[in-house]
Amino acid sequence: MVSLQQKPPSGAVLPFIFVCQRVVSYIFLSRAESYMQHTFLRKLGIVCTTIALIGVSIVSVALIARARQNQPYALTTQIPPLVSRAHLVGPADAQQQLNLSVGLQLRNKQELANLLSELSNPRSPMYHQYLTPQEFVAQFGPTADQVQQVKNYLQQQGLTITSVSPNGLLIDARATVAQAESAFSVTINNY
DSSP, X not given: OEEEEEOOOOSSHHHHHHHHHHHHHHHHHOOSSOHHHHHHHHHHHHHHHHHHHHHXXXXXXXXXXXXXXXXXXXXXXXXXXXXXXXXXXXXXXXXOEEEEEXXXXXXXXXXXXXXXXXXXXXXXXXXXXOOOHHHHHHHHSOOHHHHHHHHHHHHHTTOEEEEEOTTSSEEEEEEEHHHHHHHHTEEEEEO
């Protein structure tokens, strides 16, 4: 069984959070401190927690901004429930061949939601007026330029494109474990 696991983040945020946790635990575990020290430490803990929350908010806003720029960005760690209970054997062989499918997002999601609502509403003029596959792709599928951008990225990372679905939503590729780990910034393990 193979699983993808995101590499842990680096930077000054984690040590800062650790210090804040230590300060907060000291506040609540230390009963022998004088009232003034206790009050000071409690305020320091509140300040540290507030700063940490602001830092997390800033990081969240930065990730959203990057996503809106149509740039690749890392998702949170994704571990299927079955794998989370499995025993880690070790990293996958870097030269092992993988067959991958990369999914592209639909466009015009709000319009699609509206259309689906109208298609099932007996009072709507669009009731049961279904789109052909070609109409659906034209309105909601990724553009040819978007498909080409993803293909170019995969090829630049050393992956071999094996096929593209007619609607452009799936791009199949072949890669080694090492190429996939590099292209998607993940760690692939055996369980």
